[in-house]
Amino acid sequence: RIGKFDSKIINPKLAKIIIKWIVKEDFWILRYKFNLIYRGSIDGINHEIFKNKCKGQMESLVLIKVKHTNQIFGGYSSIGFNSIGDNVPSLNGFNNSKYYYSSDNFIFSFKNDKDTQNMKISRV
Numbered sequence: 001r002i003g004k005f006d007s008k009i010i011n012p013k014l015a016k017i018i019i020k021w022i023v024k025e026d027f028w029i030l031r032y033k034f035n036l037i038y039r040g041s042i043d044g045i046n047h048e049i050f051k052n053k054c055k056g057q058m059e060s061l062v063l064i065k066v067k068h069t070n071q072i073f074g075g076y077s078s079i080g081f082n083s084i085g086d087n088v089p090s091l092n093g094f095n096n097s098k099y100y101y102s103s104d105n106f107i108f109s110f111k112n113d114k115d116t117q118n119m120k121i122s123r124v
Helices: 012-023 047-054
Strands: 060-065 072-077 106-110 120-123
Touching (some): 012 106
Antiparallel strands (some): 106 120
């Protein structure tokens, strides 16, 4: 059983699967906590609002449900939306481009919120 969980997209069973992908140790699964920062149905579907609400957040999980379907997509980043620093060299001539490395990041998809057999995960 996981702690307090507020999602209109995934159920606690899928949340536990995602937590296992994040922490990789059963001991910490019961202690994992989600904090809802942004919900498109409440905050509006707007990239500026998303950026303002998520700016500075570490260890971020994004969940997306495709409208009129049951498909669920998402991603996890251990470095989240936090600005790590301003002294990052530019790449390919784009002065504001910042790239960070983390081997813990992943993207995933579920066919629906009940099907745990056909899920896909890719470490990025």
